[in-house]
Amino acid sequence: MFNKRIKIKELLAAEPQQQQVTVMGWVRTFRNNQFVALNDGSTNANLQVVLELGKFDEELLKRITTSASLKVTGTVIPSLGKGQKLEVKAETVEILGDSDAEAYPLQPKKHSLEFLREIAHLRFRTNTFGAVFRVRHSIAFAIHKFFNDKGFVYLHTPIITASDAEGAGEMFRVSTLPFDKTPRDENGAVNFKEDFFGRATNLTVSGQLEGELGATAFGEIYTFGPTFRAENSNTARHLAEFWMVEPEMAFCDLEDNMNLAEEFIKYIIRHAMEHNREDLEFLAQRLADEEKQLPQDKRSEMGLLEKLEFVLNNHFERITYTEAIEILLQSPAYKKKKFQYEVKWGIDMQSEHERYLVEKHFKKPVIVTNYPAAIKAFYMRQDDGCEPGRETVAAMDILAPGIGEIVGGSQREERQDRLEQRMKEMHVPAEELWWYLDTRRFGTVPHAGFGLGFERMVQFVTGMGNIRDVIAFPRTPKNCEF
Numbered sequence: 001m002f003n004k005r006i007k008i009k010e011l012l013a014a015e016p017q018q019q020q021v022t023v024m025g026w027v028r029t030f031r032n033n034q035f036v037a038l039n040d041g042s043t044n045a046n047l048q049v050v051l052e053l054g055k056f057d058e059e060l061l062k063r064i065t066t067s068a069s070l071k072v073t074g075t076v077i078p079s080l081g082k083g084q085k086l087e088v089k090a091e092t093v094e095i096l097g098d099s100d101a102e103a104y105p106l107q108p109k110k111h112s113l114e115f116l117r118e119i120a121h122l123r124f125r126t127n128t129f130g131a132v133f134r135v136r137h138s139i140a141f142a143i144h145k146f147f148n149d150k151g152f153v154y155l156h157t158p159i160i161t162a163s164d165a166e167g168a169g170e171m172f173r174v175s176t177l178p179f180d181k182t183p184r185d186e187n188g189a190v191n192f193k194e195d196f197f198g199r200a201t202n203l204t205v206s207g208q209l210e211g212e213l214g215a216t217a218f219g220e221i222y223t224f225g226p227t228f229r230a231e232n233s234n235t236a237r238h239l240a241e242f243w244m245v246e247p248e249m250a251f252c253d254l255e256d257n258m259n260l261a262e263e264f265i266k267y268i269i270r271h272a273m274e275h276n277r278e279d280l281e282f283l284a285q286r287l288a289d290e291e292k293q294l295p296q297d298k299r300s301e302m303g304l305l306e307k308l309e310f311v312l313n314n315h316f317e318r319i320t321y322t323e324a325i326e327i328l329l330q331s332p333a334y335k336k337k338k339f340q341y342e343v344k345w346g347i348d349m350q351s352e353h354e355r356y357l358v359e360k361h362f363k364k365p366v367i368v369t370n371y372p373a374a375i376k377a378f379y380m381r382q383d384d385g386c387e388p389g390r391e392t393v394a395a396m397d398i399l400a401p402g403i404g405e406i407v408g409g410s411q412r413e414e415r416q417d418r419l420e421q422r423m424k425e426m427h428v429p430a431e432e433l434w435w436y437l438d439t440r441r442f443g444t445v446p447h448a449g450f451g452l453g454f455e456r457m458v459q460f461v462t463g464m465g466n467i468r469d470v471i472a473f474p475r476t477p478k479n480c481e482f
């Protein structure tokens, strides 16, 4: 058997008792022809492997270069070196794969995140990305655990669909039609009847509509999968391909929905704090170092761990959209004309407005509810008793410091007539969504759900400023490498 190895994380937690072990990993550094810092990805901490002088071949020693892969068997002994309790005294060293140190792009020095994005195939081997992706994994695991423990059914909704769940028209077309000889119908329009599925199809922007079908049978479901948006947004929080978690609950109103979302976010943070302490401490230090470069007024008031702790220990502020606009209109920022975009009832709040509410005014996560119907999707439940011209829906967005919108959700319009009316007004084709409308015909129930942007959540927990640095291979406008 080849893989009789101990992972370095496990080994570093053990006591040095002269035990024989085999470790495998990649060389981070090799000093004085004696000391190898070996990393196997299980932790950022390297294992010190000591090669006794004179014991190993010159030829072999020359091949121990940065990023070469090694199999080492030896004895675990107490370490005299600083900052480590044990090390491995090598008996045999086998080079599994050589690495040309001159050509290897990752030098043992600080590289910029921008540069590392260009070598995303190797960046997992850095401490920063090692930590980020272990935390990302841990959060994904926590999400499944949270819902599983509550009895939600994990529903796999389709990636290819024929509908636009959000009605925003930001879809990637899926087609096998030839580009040069597209079949046309009698009106000259592309004839999708000849396409693979016999109709126009696209990559999903959200699994919600199918999620509602599941919720109205299982009671509570969640989805967790990739979603795609062809929005041309080149920002630090938009991806063309991102992962979304969408719970959907029958017998649930807007308040239940908010309670679940808040509990969920706190659960994720707590899980990461408990299971990824070492990586979070590393990321906190990284962020603190990065912020030292910034002018005083641009630095965060709290360190990463402090911020996470603070979120855990405080209620999310809950305000209506109308109250949010009022706060903005009363703000010094507005009075001093600091906002670039207009503020008035009915606007789709811009990121500067959301940031003001969260970072300046409340200084904590904020749930904004009851948005104007005109700026929200067709499926949201219409609020009763609105002033004419000020129609709102039972929507809720959660805004997080440094991130902006992290969750978007709502209570759904369960009343068939109201839903059909709204679809007509918003030009959503009812005949294509006949199956969705069936849930309202056959035992409709009050129900609600939300979508959490997984990468934005990972950004929040890791403190990474750019969403491209929390997904392995980011897809953004004009960029699809790897």
Ligand code: 4AD
Binding pocket: 165, 166, 205, 206, 207, 208, 229, 231, 237, 238, 239, 240, 242, 244, 246, 247, 405, 406, 407, 408, 409, 410, 449, 450, 451, 452, 453, 454, 455, 456
């Ligand atoms: O607010 P959104 O568009 O809501 C929905 O799709 C609903 N169907 C969710 C539901 O109620 N089941 O998206 C939900 C979340 C946003 O709050 C944001 O965190 C994230 O998905 N998101 C993005 N993340 C990265 N890149 C993008 N382009 C994103 N667009 C939305």
Ligand code: MG
Binding pocket: 397, 405, 407, 408
């Ligand atoms: Mg939204």
